[in-house]
Amino acid sequence: MQQVNGDSIGPDVRAEIERRLAAIEAQEDVRFLLAIESGSRAWGFPSPDSDYDIRFIHVHRRDWYLSLMPGRDVIERPIVDEIDLNGWDIRKALNLLFKSNAVVSEWMESPIHYRPVHPVMARVSALADRLLVPRAMAWHYAKLATNAAKDWLDSDAPVPVKKYFYALRPALCIRHMRLHGGRPPMNLQQLVATTELTPSLTGMIEDLVAAKAVPEKRAMARACPLWMR
Known part of the structure; x- marks a missing residue:
């Protein structure tokens, strides 16, 4: 990525x-x-x-x-x-x-x-x-992801792109810790590179990054079943 x-x-x-x-x-x-x-x-x-x-x-x-x-x-x-x-x-x-x-x-x-x-x-x-106590840090990221996703996780309505990222990045931090055991990087691209995602999921993340890059804070994205897994 x-x-x-x-x-x-x-x-x-x-x-x-x-x-x-x-x-x-x-x-x-x-x-x-x-x-x-x-x-x-x-x-x-x-x-x-x-x-x-x-x-x-x-x-x-x-x-x-x-x-x-x-x-x-x-x-x-x-x-x-x-x-x-x-x-x-x-x-x-x-x-x-x-x-x-x-x-x-x-x-x-x-x-x-x-x-x-x-x-x-x-x-x-x-x-x-x-x-580092991995469980303590992972708990922090789990709370961030849960709080960010709770309003749209079960909805089919379009979602503000930034809300996807507020849930996705903490989830990838947890995945990084599970795979590698240490403190995760803060940067999304580094997280994607180190968390062994499928090409299809990586492509969807790249599309979200591109959507967020437009000069509009309320860029929206369709709800995607892959995020719910």
Whole structure:
């Protein structure tokens, strides 16, 4: 299956995102260990008008961690011009990794980066592999898939393409874990390549990716019996 997203961020948008990230570093007095795309553009099924979902892991100065009253471990900014910035302190990210949190795991697997990855993240990724409890992570993906599919799974009505993907990608993550045992990639094309799908099913997924790529957020697809199996 052809990789469709790569680095699909235009130069002007990338420059604006990097400007906002630099402003956050200055305003919050933090450094970024990781700053990535974590939405449909990184998942591999973007629309031209998809939002930019920027996520980051940051570190404060030492005294912040020694304070008896530490500040918030989340940094958020309002969505402006479809750019959404949200990040977690490294301590929060590590605490979630101890619970096999799939969100942090996916951030580390994103194919789209806005800053160079700090070398310490290689150690964090290795830690995530050692701490992985497959059942806990699979449960997260099962809930995502079930919640996304429950409104259309038993219906013959056309389905918004993005809803297919919100169920399909988590299902493929579970399949990847069953076949390979480790943390799954976040990107749809990588998941398709590693989950031993039939050619017919792969072709249907490619058709859905193409439908999602049109400049219309409400692209629809017919209900397909193969998804119900």
